[in-house]
Amino acid sequence: MALLKRLAEQDRPALSFTLDGQPASGLLGDTLLTALLTASDHLRGSDFSAEPRAGFCMMGACQDCWVRLGDGQRVRACSTLLEAGQTVSREPGRRLSGEPRS
Amino acid sequence: MSTEKVVVIGAGPAGVRAAQTLQAHGIKPCLIDEGLRGGGQIYRRQPENFKRSPKALYGFEAHKAVAVHQTLDALTDSIDYRPQTLVWSAEQGRLDVLQNGLCGHVDYSHLIVATGATDRVLPVPGWTLPGVYSLGAAQIALKYQGCAIGERVVFCGSGPLLYLVAYQYAKAGAKVLAVLDSAPFSAQCRALPALLGQPATLAKGLYYRAWLTAHGIAVHQAAQLTRVEGDQRVGGVSWERDGQTRHLECDAVAFSHALRSETQLADLLGCAFDWSPLNRAWLPVRDDAGRSSVEQVYLAGDGAGIMGADAAEMAGELAALSLLQDCGRDVDEHRIDRLKAQLKRITRFRHGLETAFPFPDDWAANVPDETLICRCEEVSAGDIRRTVQEGHWEMNRVKAMCRVGMGRCQGRMCGLAAAELVACESGRPVQEVGRLRGQSPIKPIPFGVETQT
Amino acid sequence: MSTLIETDALIIGGGIVGASAALTLALKGKRVALLDRDFCGSHSSGVNYGGVRRQGRPLSQLPLSQRAHQIWGNLRELIGIDGEYQRSGHLKLARSDQDMDALRAYAQASQGFGLDLQLLDRAQLRARFPWAGDVAVGASLCADDGHANPRLVSPAFARAARLAGAQVFEQAQVTQVNHDGQAFIIETANGLKLRAPWLLNCAGAWAGQLAAQFNEPVPMYSGHPAMLVTEPLPMFMDVSTGVEGGGIYARQVARGNCVLGGGQGFALDPARARPGQAAVLDILRNAVELYPPLKGAQAIRTWSGTEGYLPDREPVLGPSLAQPGLLHGFGFAGAGFQIGPAAGEALAEWVCAGHSSISLDAFSIGRFRTEQALSVADSTLIVSPRSAPEPVSNVIPLHRGRSPL
Numbered sequence: 012m013a014l015l016k017r018l019a020e021q022d023r024p025a026l027s028f029t030l031d032g033q034p035a036s037g038l039l040g041d042t043l044l045t046a047l048l049t050a051s052d053h054l055r056g057s058d059f060s061a062e063p064r065a066g067f068c069m070m071g072a073c074q075d076c077w078v079r080l081g082d083g084q085r086v087r088a089c090s091t092l093l094e095a096g097q098t099v100s101r102e103p104g105r106r107l108s109g110e111p112r113s
Numbered sequence: 114m115s116t117e118k119v120v121v122i123g124a125g126p127a128g129v130r131a132a133q134t135l136q137a138h139g140i141k142p143c144l145i146d147e148g149l150r151g152g153g154q155i156y157r158r159q160p161e162n163f164k165r166s167p168k169a170l171y172g173f174e175a176h177k178a179v180a181v182h183q184t185l186d187a188l189t190d191s192i193d194y195r196p197q198t199l200v201w202s203a204e205q206g207r208l209d210v211l212q213n214g215l216c217g218h219v220d221y222s223h224l225i226v227a228t229g230a231t232d233r234v235l236p237v238p239g240w241t242l243p244g245v246y247s248l249g250a251a252q253i254a255l256k257y258q259g260c261a262i263g264e265r266v267v268f269c270g271s272g273p274l275l276y277l278v279a280y281q282y283a284k285a286g287a288k289v290l291a292v293l294d295s296a297p298f299s300a301q302c303r304a305l306p307a308l309l310g311q312p313a314t315l316a317k318g319l320y321y322r323a324w325l326t327a328h329g330i331a332v333h334q335a336a337q338l339t340r341v342e343g344d345q346r347v348g349g350v351s352w353e354r355d356g357q358t359r360h361l362e363c364d365a366v367a368f369s370h371a372l373r374s375e376t377q378l379a380d381l382l383g384c385a386f387d388w389s390p391l392n393r394a395w396l397p398v399r400d401d402a403g404r405s406s407v408e409q410v411y412l413a414g415d416g417a418g419i420m421g422a423d424a425a426e427m428a429g430e431l432a433a434l435s436l437l438q439d440c441g442r443d444v445d446e447h448r449i450d451r452l453k454a455q456l457k458r459i460t461r462f463r464h465g466l467e468t469a470f471p472f473p474d475d476w477a478a479n480v481p482d483e484t485l486i487c488r489c490e491e492v493s494a495g496d497i498r499r500t501v502q503e504g505h506w507e508m509n510r511v512k513a514m515c516r517v518g519m520g521r522c523q524g525r526m527c528g529l530a531a532a533e534l535v536a537c538e539s540g541r542p543v544q545e546v547g548r549l550r551g552q553s554p555i556k557p558i559p560f561g562v563e564t565q566t
Numbered sequence: 567m568s569t570l571i572e573t574d575a576l577i578i579g580g581g582i583v584g585a586s587a588a589l590t591l592a593l594k595g596k597r598v599a600l601l602d603r604d605f606c607g608s609h610s611s612g613v614n615y616g617g618v619r620r621q622g623r624p625l626s627q628l629p630l631s632q633r634a635h636q637i638w639g640n641l642r643e644l645i646g647i648d649g650e651y652q653r654s655g656h657l658k659l660a661r662s663d664q665d666m667d668a669l670r671a672y673a674q675a676s677q678g679f680g681l682d683l684q685l686l687d688r689a690q691l692r693a694r695f696p697w698a699g700d701v702a703v704g705a706s707l708c709a710d711d712g713h714a715n716p717r718l719v720s721p722a723f724a725r726a727a728r729l730a731g732a733q734v735f736e737q738a739q740v741t742q743v744n745h746d747g748q749a750f751i752i753e754t755a756n757g758l759k760l761r762a763p764w765l766l767n768c769a770g771a772w773a774g775q776l777a778a779q780f781n782e783p784v785p786m787y788s789g790h791p792a793m794l795v796t797e798p799l800p801m802f803m804d805v806s807t808g809v810e811g812g813g814i815y816a817r818q819v820a821r822g823n824c825v826l827g828g829g830q831g832f833a834l835d836p837a838r839a840r841p842g843q844a845a846v847l848d849i850l851r852n853a854v855e856l857y858p859p860l861k862g863a864q865a866i867r868t869w870s871g872t873e874g875y876l877p878d879r880e881p882v883l884g885p886s887l888a889q890p891g892l893l894h895g896f897g898f899a900g901a902g903f904q905i906g907p908a909a910g911e912a913l914a915e916w917v918c919a920g921h922s923s924i925s926l927d928a929f930s931i932g933r934f935r936t937e938q939a940l941s942v943a944d945s946t947l948i949v950s951p952r953s954a955p956e957p958v959s960n961v962i963p964l965h966r967g968r969s970p971l
Binding site for chain 1: 147154159161162163164165169231232242243245247249250253255257260261262263264285286287345346364365375488490520522526559
């Protein structure tokens with residue numbers, strides 16, 4: 012289920028990409044965040060409790076929207092435009108066992 | 114004088130006006146911006162292939178936004194313009210930049226720092242759920258990507274942005290369920306005399322509010338968001354007014370309480386900071402002409418204190434004029450005086466805004482222990498309180514002990530809230546618990562980066 | 567004027583050495599006051615790399631380091647927290663046959679001290695530590711060495727000292743130290759006045775001033791290591807590494823962040839330092855060749871600290887030869903974290919018994935008596951790294967950052 016809802020600018024060329032190994036589609040001019048969140052409901056799992064995160068500030072400040080590209084590079088989804096043929100994967104995060112900090 | 118190497122950091126309204134002013138006086142500045150097409154946040158430009166009109170994007174401010182964009186476009190050929198470039202560290206005479214995976218230096222003789230602002234966050238339980246965004250983020254989703262953050266959106270917090278974004282969403286066809294303003298109506302009445310100092314701005318604010326009500330959107334005042342509910346994503350909110358808790362089902366929440374300045378570069382540059390009661394934050398000190406405490410470093414716009422886009426344009430021009438004056442150039446002194454006077458008037462209005470949309474003083478006392486404060490490191494309010502109970506009260510010490518502010522965002526989202534909690538728990542005034550020390554890189558930078566030789 | 571606080575011992579400097587001394591003295595029933603200009607454990611003791619290692623130390627330090635190893639083994643009982651301490655091993659990497667020879671020589675020379683070093687060739691290294699980059703030709707492993715979180719451990723020593731009965735005064739800058747013929751008298755900027763027959767100079771990189779005041783100037787200089795931490799990453803290693811001949815050392819904490827060090831920084835002022843940007847860039851460019859899993863990872867923060875060095879890279883530890891009642895414990899050359907608890911304990915033993923159970927002769931301040939000491943009238947003893955007498959180990963040579971000096 013999607014998070015973001017397209018209200019305008021829907022008449023743009025579609026771009027195919029791969030998300031977690033599955034075919035996906037966005038529009039030219041979408042950021043990765045828009046492309047991912049108009050099709051799904053999270054961008055990553057948190058680092059210490061593997062809880063779903065979908066960004067927060069949309070302006071490159073909160074650092075909550077990091078995703079991985081095919082070449083291993085990591086990018087902020089809110090600040091990176093979707094390109095055709097991109098391979099995007101979402102990191103599941105990690106659940107720490109026991110007390111996370113002393 | 115052509116030996117000056119002037120650099121402007123930030124291509125929002127302040128940076129653009131600064132660059133324009135410098136160029137008009139015969140200097141070719143270097144303008145560095147993280148964004149794709151400039152405009153900062155408030156006048157952020159949509160991607161090139163988007164078609165909406167400026168009116169649709171910026172409403173009443175359309176002509177101002179367009180003017181800033183046109184100025185930037187006209188400048189790009191005659192200045193050293195570097196978009197999509199991050200300044201990740203700064204010291205005397207030198208900036209470290211990252212552009213397209215390549216690290217390099219930009220040396221400067223004079224610097225104008227116009228780094229703008231982000232939303233100020235006072236967390237509530239559930240605020241890390243997918244579907245929760247800041248008010249600024251909600252606006253960017255619409256303005257920059259033509260999207261609403263959800264199907265049924267609730268807007269919360271306080272500040273003029275609250276009404277503006279809710280209005281923009283409703284106008285664009287999004288379903289706005291409610292606007293929950295934490296400020297009481299009485300506060301806004303009290304602020305009226307000061308707000309009348311900028312009648313156009315006041316009129317717009319009242320207009321947004323009236324429009325929402327006229328279109329059947331519930332606007333509640335003295336209404337505190339207390340919890341975002343949901344399992345893997347937003348399912349609803351709890352909110353409180355007059356001691357009564359209510360629930361509202363929704364799938365997206367936009368919330369924040371005004372703005373906070375991005376001051377990390379000013380900090381790394383060694384600028385002196387002072388406590389600003391108006392901003393309830395530590396800010397780099399600047400004189401009324403934009404000079405910082407460091408020679409040859411000037412500060413303009415929201416990056417050194419929240420004043421709004423109009424003030425940012427003025428401050429950018431003023432900082433450039435001060436810089437030119439300090440270099441012995443001939444500048445229009447009357448213009449400098451006029452800009453200072455205009456900025457003074459806006460400051461009075463700002464005080465009025467603070468009265469109209471007061472900082473929720475009781476947040477720190479009431480936020481539940483289980484609330485995540487630092488979303489990067491997953492540090493809760495309870496963790497911070499316990500650290501204070503163990504005897505720690507200085508912000509960097511608290512950070513060292515419980516990790517608040519140690520994550521990827523380096524305290525941008527949590528630092529102010531953490532300071533409020535530390536102050537409340539330790540019984541010290543918030544200006545006496547210190548501030549998180551800036552450290553480079555100011556944003557994460559990758560391993561395997563190439564360096565420019 | 568506040569009341570005079572009389573104790574058996576006064577300690578200037580609440581880092582791990584001073585705090586350990588305070589804790590040991592308090593546990594032995596002595597009255598002790600610990601003073602720090604800032605918060606205890608907030609300088610070098612609190613911002614260092616976090617390696618808890620014996621391997622690689624000069625042989626002269628190994629007896630004390632072994633004693634420290636025992637103390638670390640009892641950490642939770644002693645200071646109340648585990649401080650993220652783990653004995654996951656210290657792996658010293660070799661990048662050439664020459665490096666490997668050096669590791670072999672050290673393993674040979676240090677036999678009998680209980681380090682139980684294991685030498686690993688290329689194949690053995692990869693079998694046990696598959697993450698190691700191709701550039702590593704072998705390594706020396708000290709399996710019982712490890713790492714801990716200095717931000718938590720060092721302050722905890724001071725806290726434990728307080729719980730054991732020591733008086734701990736933070737944000738209490740010492741402004742005057744005098745001797746009235748029987749005892750030392752200390753005054754602080756916040757109005758404290760203290761008196762005791764024993765004074766322990768554990769003031770870290772700033773200890774030279776006190777030494778000079780009592781006619782034992784030492785040629786101290788400050789070093790500032792460049793440190794960097796990554797975002798949380800999937801776990802790939804639990805050893806802490808070193809690199810023979812200098813290079814980028816790394817450890818991964820349980821939360822997944824990697825802490826890396828290498829290169830130098832510079833002083834912002836006498837108390838604060840920052841990593842050199844050139845050193846930071848070096849780490850970003852070169853770390854992947856030693857630690858391939860860092861590919862695609864991000865650095866999120868860098869920092870530095872202020873460490874005290876003597877030219878021979880050995881500390882000054884033990885009694886003053888000029889002033890009875892004065893004990894010194896400083897100048898650990900960036901390697902004080904592991905050995906600090908034993909150094910502090912040794913100083914406490916001097917107070918109680920007039921000697922320490924482990925000989926401190928190798929660290930005597932007397933070794934500087936015959937040398938032409940640098941002028942130490944100015945307490946801001948920060949010397950440009952270019953005048954350092956020899957390359958510092960575990961540091962990438964030739965990259966010194968941009969010092970304002």
